[in-house]
Amino acid sequence: MAKTKSRSLPLNKRGLNFEMLMWLFTRLSALAMYGLILIAIIGALIMGARTQMNMADVLRWGFMPNSTHVQSTNITALEPWANPFWRVTGSLLLLLAVAHGVHGLVVITDDYIVSARGRLIVRWLSIAMMILMSIIGVYILWTS
């Protein structure tokens, strides 16, 4: 079988436009979310060290470090965990996830909606959805 050589341009030859920036953002936000979730999982392991927290509850805290997210579990004394550190961590995770996810949805719809008008509508809808979900999410995180 002939070895196919994969082609890819180095970063400095690709030019810098919005699509390129979002391409880069998708990858960098993925790495950032890995970091934030790792921090939250470490937090959950500290939180559950005395109470034998199970894997599902550790992951609940890992995917969104907010005290209401583990409310229905039998973890006690959650008050100290509703502090600015976890609110900032949770907000960063939320904002990155919303932007990453909404951009992903636009990429998918671009494969099926090919008219210029349709793509414009998708873009306006995606911006509206991104702003709405970010506001609702941050509101929940800082008022709970």
Place this chain on the structure above:
Amino acid sequence: MGLKRNVSLATGLRYKGQGPMLTYVLHRIGGLGMAVFVTVHILASFLGGEIGVFLNTVYENWLFQIFIFFCALFHAINGLRITILDLFPKLLDHSREAIWIEWAVFIPVFGLAVLVIVQSAMGG
């Protein structure tokens, strides 16, 4: 803009993209699954009430947990592979091997999680 592809759905389904195509399809399914879940989840916790309680019973169903964990884990591991290969383009020569490594990480972690989920669903 205005791109036109003259490929029918039937032709698309007959396309034999093998391993890389499978990861591409699963990455999309995982991403879509998480996007729908997270959107509904945020809206439900904002609105609360009966809808929130009903949706909680859906999330806590073991079948749903297996599905959403598949979405999250596959999307995360496949996304990390894409990120590493794209940020270090020299590694693209080994993209097939990278996919094998990906499955070698995914299958044990997902299998273990399914075992735990099913065990606790059985009451135990």
